[in-house]
Amino acid sequence: MNLKACYRPLTLKEALDYLEEYKDKSKIIAGGTDLIIKLRKGNINPQVLIDISFINELKGVLEVGEYMEIGCGTTFYDLASCILLNERLKGLKDAARSVGSPQIRNRGTIGGNICNASPAADSVVPLLALDSILTLESKKGKRKIYLKDFFKDKGKTDIRDDEILTTIKFKTPTKNQGLGFYKLGLRKSLAISRISFSVFLEIDDINRIEIIRVASGSVGKFPMREYKIENYLTGRILDEDTLNTALEILEKDIYERLNGRNTARFKSIAAKGVFKKALLKALCLAKGGGKIED
Amino acid sequence: MKIELNVNGKDYSIEIEEHLRLIDLLRDKLNLTGTKEGCGEGECGACTVIMDGRIVNSCLVMAFQAHKSKIITIEGVEDEDIKNAFIEEGAVQCGFCTPGMILAAKSLLDKNENPSEQDIREAISGNLCRCTGYNKIVSAIKKAAEIKRGGRNV
Incomplete structure (x- = not known):
């Protein structure tokens, strides 16, 4: 020094x-x-x-x-x-x-x-x-x-x-808005995030997504917005098919981003689960109640 | 440069070098060697001290940042309940993590005399122990809380 x-x-x-x-x-x-x-x-x-x-x-x-x-x-x-x-x-x-x-x-x-x-x-x-x-x-x-x-x-x-x-x-x-976060780490405390996602959601009474902003950590050079999945989901009614298509888009996007790294396959698949948890948490909050266990 | 601080109830006005960390100040200048240095990166918690009422890693605080602060190290813990509970439960083996564990426990029990097991595990989640497997430490903190609530006299 x-x-x-x-x-x-x-x-x-x-x-x-x-x-x-x-x-x-x-x-x-x-x-x-x-x-x-x-x-x-x-x-x-x-x-x-x-x-x-x-x-x-x-x-x-x-x-x-x-x-x-x-x-x-x-x-x-x-x-x-x-x-x-x-x-x-x-x-x-x-x-x-x-x-x-x-x-x-x-x-x-x-x-x-x-x-x-x-x-x-x-x-x-x-x-x-x-x-x-x-x-x-x-x-x-x-x-x-x-x-x-x-x-x-x-x-x-x-x-x-x-x-x-x-x-x-x-x-x-x-009203109708909520912010969810989920993180996958190696150990509970002091774990540097392997993958984390946060979702901001505004949803109407028939589950149409008015606004969605998705952000990720540890699946790029810095924490970033996931625009592809945002663009796909905005305006759609959130149901199983929509969600499955969104997850496919996310997996492909992250795999391409990390291409060449040995974690690409693991991270692109795991990211789907982490994103889904963050989304469900945001959904519960936007709907004004309910709790999702980690 | 000169800093003023209070360590274990005693006021100090002391000349320090710019690069000194709080742990170096405590161990090398004030000879309070109860505070241990493990990893030096904030992972292990062996260097834990209480700074203005909250636990911190003294390896991740620059000494000059501790100006006007109030520090409690293991030497300043007067709480016999926690120490006795650690001894009784066999929560001390090699002892290297113990000062940090006791300060983390004190910080918890100062705020909450009836912690759940989850509260206790959360409170010591920044402290590594390579001997006990943690269960004895958790039992010791539970016991200390019981004693504090007047459950039993030691």
């Missing part, structure tokens, strides 16, 4: 000043649960750390009109136990609860999960299904970007070295 200075700003403004000064010589640290491992392995070698975990304005969940706004410094524990997030958002809480271990959830933040752009970032998948919008701030000003456009490659995002991700917002689900 080649650290020369560490700063603990108390306000966003102060943090942006440090970032403007040190730019690519610095790294932002919040929970540190990913960053400290990278630092020690020598994968990154900043001279300066800017710790944003003391900045209260970046923490917590806020209801703003029809949107929910989550501060980047909100921990997974805070998210999983937030009373503002209603039952229809169960998929987001389930994802937050499935991250790491209690120790990791007490420190790790939603902003870190997004900015690290791990293919297996659990909390990112439901946020993609919610079609979240990120706010990035620098000394020069603010800009907004859809989460679905934020990832560029494995570990690579659209953030500039003078910017901080400050908030993540999405529309609060209402």
Whole structure:
């Protein structure tokens, strides 16, 4: 490690000043649960750390009109136990609860999960299904970007070295809508997702799919939307035939994406089951009740 | 750089190097060697301490981030119920995971004196034990909870 200075700003403004000064010589640290491992392995070698975990304005969940706004410094524990997030958002809480271990959830933040752009970032998948919008701030000003456009490659995002991700917002689900999440891991705790899916669903009284957004984790270079299956399902009545055709489309799409990797066959088949679980959870919530056991 | 923190009820103002982690500060500067380092990556939980009321992996917190925080390590656990229950149930074998297990158990029992088995297993899900197979640890935490609820005096 080649650290020369560490700063603990108390306000966003102060943090942006440090970032403007040190730019690519610095790294932002919040929970540190990913960053400290990278630092020690020598994968990154900043001279300066800017710790944003003391900045209260970046923490917590806020209801703003029809949107929910989550501060980047909100921990997974805070998210999983937030009373503002209603039952229809169960998929987001389930994802937050499935991250790491209690120790990791007490420190790790939603902003870190997004900015690290791990293919297996659990909390990112439901946020993609919610079609979240990120706010990035620098000394020069603010800009907004859809989460679905934020990832560029494995570990690579659209953030500039003078910017901080400050908030993540999405529309609060209402009547006939629900968000489901399901994850397949190797061990219950600390399991890095092998495959995860989240589904946002709006369905009418005759089971016609008004809106569906599907997001996946660990079946691509970064968490991503599954547009092919979305396009097929939108407007259709959800029944067994429709679902079976959708599952075939998903399997083929993922197999082609992962072609050449030895996990392609396993993942494309397993993804169907994981997607189906997430869909059924979303369906139950959209219908306003019922529980599906894991 | 200088940081201030409270460890096990004692205030410290201490000069640290930038690259130091919380576990290094506890073990090497304050000689609190009860906190163990296992994997160094947050997988095993041997380095668990309580920071501002919540368990964290002290290998994944930079020392400078612990400024103004309140830390409890195994040396600061005054709760005899948990320790006695671990001894009685045979929940300690090689002992390396024990400090982390006890702090995870304390963190649970501080909030919930009547945890279900599932609550207990969830609470220690970030702590690996390679000796006991976990059952004895789970029984020990159950017993500690019973004692706390006044079920029995040790």
